[in-house]
Amino acid sequence: DIVMTQTPLSLSVPPGQPASISCKSSQSLLHSDGKTRLFWVLQRPGQSPQFLIYEVSNRFSGVPDRFSGSGSGTHFTLKISRVEAEDVGVYYCMQNRQLWTFGQGTKVEI
Amino acid sequence: EVLLVESGGGLVQPGGSLRLSCAASGFTFSRNWMNWVRQAPGKGPEWVANINQDGSEKYYVDSMKGRFAISRDNGKNSLYLQMSSLRAEDTAVYYCVGGNYWGQGTLVTVSS
Numbered sequence: 001d002i003v004m005t006q007t008p009l010s011l012s013v014p015p016g017q018p019a020s021i022s023c024k025s026s027q028s029l030l031h032s033d034g035k036t037r038l039f040w041v042l043q044r045p046g047q048s049p050q051f052l053i054y055e056v057s058n059r060f061s062g063v064p065d066r067f068s069g070s071g072s073g074t075h076f077t078l079k080i081s082r083v084e085a086e087d088v089g090v091y092y093c094m095q096n097r098q099l100w101t102f103g104q105g106t107k108v109e110i
Numbered sequence: 111e112v113l114l115v116e117s118g119g120g121l122v123q124p125g126g127s128l129r130l131s132c133a134a135s136g137f138t139f140s141r142n143w144m145n146w147v148r149q150a151p152g153k154g155p156e157w158v159a160n161i162n163q164d165g166s167e168k169y170y171v172d173s174m175k176g177r178f179a180i181s182r183d184n185g186k187n188s189l190y191l192q193m194s195s196l197r198a199e200d201t202a203v204y205y206c207v208g209g210n211y212w213g214q215g216t217l218v219t220v221s222s
Contacts, residue, residue: 041155048205048212049147049155060210092154099169100145100157 002027002095006103013083013110021106023076023093030073030097037097040069040078043105044089052091053078085110112136112211116204119216126196130216132189132206140164140184142209146191148202149215158204159191196220 003026013019029036040053051060053069056076066081080087088110093103118130130146146158159170159180168180179192189206196218203215 043155048214049149050212051210054210090154094155099171100147100160102155102157105154 002029002098002101004093004095004101004103006091006093006106008106009104010107011109013080013108015084015110016082019080019083019087019108021078021091021093021108023071023078023103025074025076025095025097027097028073029076029095036072037095038069038071038076039094039096040067041092041094041102042087042089043092044086047089049092080108083108083110112209114206114208114211114213116206116213116216119204119218121219121221122196123222124197124220126220127192127194128196128218130191130193130204130206130218132213134187134189134206134208137209137211139187139208144180144182144189144206144208146178146180146189147205147207147212148200148218149205150199150202153202155205156202161189193218 005024007022029038036056038056041049043049052063057069068079070077090105090107092105113135115133122128145160147155149155161168161180177195181190198220201220205215206213
């Protein structure tokens with residue numbers, strides 16, 4: 001099984017300041033199709049999770065451009081350029097290189 | 111608008127069975143892999159199972175193999191999860207995930 005490890009597990013960020021979350025996978029997420037199977041997921045308080053980013057750095061429709069993803073192989077980063085109140089929640093990295101597994105989550109507070 | 115609406119959750123005794131359903135709309139259901147993901151109270155998401163477009167490929171997390179069965183009906187734009195031999199640790203909100211969207215979830219509580 002591919003294990004996903006996130007750091008930090010919690011983050012308190014003043015509004016308008018940047019935030020960064022790291023995610024490491026126990027195996028490379030580069031698939032034989034050439035795509036790296038790494039997603040970022042946000043779960044706001046009391047809501048269902050939602051996808052933010054796919055294949056490391058591609059934002060889903062409607063996701064603000066203050067969210068950006070980077071990385072390759074086994075090391076990945078989600079950055080929020082300027083945190084806003086609506087960004088509060090738990091962020092998970094997720095791989096679907098082999099089935100699906102999620103990181104432990106990073107709780108972001110303002 | 112994409113909608114994934116789960117149903118069928120509820121309270122069940124240990125050892126019991128339950129069938130979850132997910133009604134999909136707003137996207138071409140038959141062209142998408144579909145997944146079930148669960149989230150125990152206060153925990154992170156845990157992938158349960160997925161199924162390919164025509165139902166010929168199915169994958170499960172090891173701990174649920176033999177107890178859970180995923181299926182779909184493309185004619186009804188519906189996804190199913192048949193759960194049996196339920197245990198207390200299966201208590202969770204079960205989400206239907208596909209087309210890059212998540213449903214609102216249905217709560218399954220296993221308790222005597």
